[in-house]
Each structure stands twice: as structure tokens, then as C-alpha cells.
Amino acid sequence: MNKKLIARYAVRETMGLVMMGVALFWSAGRVDWLPAWAILAVMAVWIIATALVILRFNPDLLAERLGPRKGAKPWDMAIMSILGLAQLARYILAGLDQRYAWTGDFPFAAQLAAFILCFLAYALFVWATAANAFFSQVVRIQTERGHTVVTSGPYRYVRHPGYVGAILFELAAPILLASWPAAIPSIVSVILLILRTALEDRTLHAELAGYAEYAARVKNRLVPGIW
Numbered sequence: 001m002n003k004k005l006i007a008r009y010a011v012r013e014t015m016g017l018v019m020m021g022v023a024l025f026w027s028a029g030r031v032d033w034l035p036a037w038a039i040l041a042v043m044a045v046w047i048i049a050t051a052l053v054i055l056r057f058n059p060d061l062l063a064e065r066l067g068p069r070k071g072a073k074p075w076d077m078a079i080m081s082i083l084g085l086a087q088l089a090r091y092i093l094a095g096l097d098q099r100y101a102w103t104g105d106f107p108f109a110a111q112l113a114a115f116i117l118c119f120l121a122y123a124l125f126v127w128a129t130a131a132n133a134f135f136s137q138v139v140r141i142q143t144e145r146g147h148t149v150v151t152s153g154p155y156r157y158v159r160h161p162g163y164v165g166a167i168l169f170e171l172a173a174p175i176l177l178a179s180w181p182a183a184i185p186s187i188v189s190v191i192l193l194i195l196r197t198a199l200e201d202r203t204l205h206a207e208l209a210g211y212a213e214y215a216a217r218v219k220n221r222l223v224p225g226i227w
Helices: 003-028 034-057 060-066 074-100 108-131 161-176 183-207 211-217
Strands: none
Touching: 003 034, 003 060, 003 074, 034 060, 034 074, 034 108, 034 161, 074 161, 074 183, 108 161, 161 183, 183 211
């Protein structure tokens, strides 16, 4: 395994985690905020688990995630840019809510349940990453890597399990942070993820050999029995 790629991945993900922490604690005006540390812990565990899974099962995926975005769809780059801004806004709003007490009292049991859901959501995301050697961060057909349809792991039940995990995290995050204003950008993020799911699914139907047959067998994009 290329040590330079591992170092680049570590630096990139660490910087993302630091930026998230700055957004939370700077807007809150303090660092003794347990829910913020809790959500940072979830993210840190997810980053480490994802790295271990990639290195163990799909080491070539690391270069794909860090490499140039050849063949990336313009609409996907736009969606991901807006999604990143929405997620940043969520953490800033949650911090400001913590500083100015907009939401007020919040049930601890709900926060605890949200914390557990955040972990479970990213556990599903990691499972999808382990099962899918082509789990890129951009929507593109990886012809140079022999891109094929993945039908194992969680892909036996829904066609886009990674998005299921991401959406569950988006819904749980503002509850963990005890902030109703933070739910607004989270809802925007969920809408963007659903839109991306639809567009990616359409792309795979059109461009990936065998996907239409797979979709005929696994009819659910995200939610069994609904869509």
C-alpha cells in the first residue's frame, strides 16, 4: 500500500474533523459541550473504520477516493458542494443554539437515542464500503477499474445502502446536538441526498452494464417497500 496515499487520506480526514470541531465550538463559544464531542467521536470512529475497511478489503479504493475526478458528473459536484455548505451550517447553527439557548430544554433520552442511531447509520455506511470495491465519493463509472455491479452485503436489500446510512445520520445529528434550528440544514441535506440517489441510480441504469438487471431484482433504492 502506498504510504503517501495513506498519509494524504489521514491529513484530509483529520482536517475535516478539525474544521467540524471549530465550527461547533467556535459558534458555541465553549469547548465543554458533551454532545459536540459525542458527534465528533462518531465521525472519528467512522473515519478510522472506513480507512481500515478500505485497506483490508478494497485497497485500490483509496487511490480512487484521492485521485482526480475524471468523469465526474457536473450535477454531482454541484450537489456535493451545496451539501458540504449545509452540513457546515448545521454545526454552526447548533453551536449558536447552544450559546443563545434557542431550543431550550431537550430530552436526554432523545439525545442518547440519536447518538446510538448516528453510530448505527455509519456502521451501515462502513458495511457498504466494505462490500463495494467501487464506493467512490463521486458519481462516475470507473471503467479503468473494471467497474461492475455489486450485489453482496447490504446491496442485497437496497440499491444505495450508503445513502441510507448518510440520511439516518443527517436526521439524528440535530437531535444529538439538541438543536431544532440545526434540523433545517439537515433536512436540506436529506433532500440533496435523495436527489443524488435518484440521479446516480439513473446514471447507473444508463451507463453500467448489468445494473438494470440488478435493479429488477432489488427494487428498492433506499427504503424497502417504499422507494
